[in-house]
Amino acid sequence: MPWQIRVRVSVGLGLTVPVDHQRLSSIAHSHHPIAAPILGVNLDRLLRRADRQSTARVLDLGCGEGAWALQALAHYPDGHADGVDVSSYALERAASAAADRGLANRLTLHERDARTYVPDGDYDLVLCIGSTHAFGGFAETLELAGRRVNADGILMIGEGFWQVPPTPAALAALDGKADEFTDLPGLVDVAERAGWTPVYAHVSDAAEWDDYEWSWVGSLTRWALDNPGHPDATEALAAARKHRDQWLRGYRNVLGFVTLVLRRS
Numbered sequence: 001m002p003w004q005i006r007v008r009v010s011v012g013l014g015l016t017v018p019v020d021h022q023r024l025s026s027i028a029h030s031h032h033p034i035a036a037p038i039l040g041v042n043l044d045r046l047l048r049r050a051d052r053q054s055t056a057r058v059l060d061l062g063c064g065e066g067a068w069a070l071q072a073l074a075h076y077p078d079g080h081a082d083g084v085d086v087s088s089y090a091l092e093r094a095a096s097a098a099a100d101r102g103l104a105n106r107l108t109l110h111e112r113d114a115r116t117y118v119p120d121g122d123y124d125l126v127l128c129i130g131s132t133h134a135f136g137g138f139a140e141t142l143e144l145a146g147r148r149v150n151a152d153g154i155l156m157i158g159e160g161f162w163q164v165p166p167t168p169a170a171l172a173a174l175d176g177k178a179d180e181f182t183d184l185p186g187l188v189d190v191a192e193r194a195g196w197t198p199v200y201a202h203v204s205d206a207a208e209w210d211d212y213e214w215s216w217v218g219s220l221t222r223w224a225l226d227n228p229g230h231p232d233a234t235e236a237l238a239a240a241r242k243h244r245d246q247w248l249r250g251y252r253n254v255l256g257f258v259t260l261v262l263r264r265s
């Protein structure tokens, strides 16, 4: 999955060059703080379908820059959100965005591994968008993140799937295996077997993918070109080019992304 691959790519780079992958990812998301191929209008639609009370307690696991948690707070004006992530760069941006939007007193950020986060009580809405790798995959996320959802709560998971059978070029670009993802019906089957039923879903369209990927590649490229003397500029430019190639020649129109709004069945 590109957002997982990005970590792998960055870690790979980190083995040979001194680029901090969390920092690189943070720069790459400058123009698209939602770290998934989803437009804000569809994020709002998903939150409306989650249909929570104004006092909702929200947990965002792998929250990144907090785009989902903050928008959830806009929907639930008396609610509170906890955001959990391992990236200090992403959390700094989340804190800054919360302050800008006057939401800092309703968002608590936790810099830690989502697997070790032990909350004080359960939640009306638990989000894990593009972050299932934190738990080891989709099925594990259903199990572990699902434990944090109260009896009538909603679990919202954003996950990749094969839009078409994976091509060798896509697998090479993603450094993945064909069985790493299922197709969309297969993903829904996994959820249902785990006791969760979709009450809504959004499948990201080609324009959302293009917007996300061009933003990622473009933001990193722009930063590298604007900072030619920076010690990380060359590596950042190389990472942007490599990623662009992996996307355009590899998984574009092969890998899909769905955000499932799930209830216990």
Ligand SMILES: C[S@@+](CC[C@H](N)C(=O)[O-])C[C@H]1O[C@@H](n2cnc3c(N)ncnc32)[C@H](O)[C@@H]1O
Residues within 6 Å of the ligand: 003, 004, 033, 034, 035, 036, 061, 062, 063, 064, 065, 066, 067, 068, 084, 085, 086, 087, 090, 112, 113, 114, 115, 128, 129, 130, 131, 133, 134, 135
């Ligand atoms: C693709 S981003 C998604 C961010 C956010 N959900 C969004 O849609 O904007 C994946 C996030 O998972 C975080 N992450 C990766 N492993 C994690 C872990 N074990 N615990 C918590 N966060 C983790 C990364 O730092 C990154 O911010």
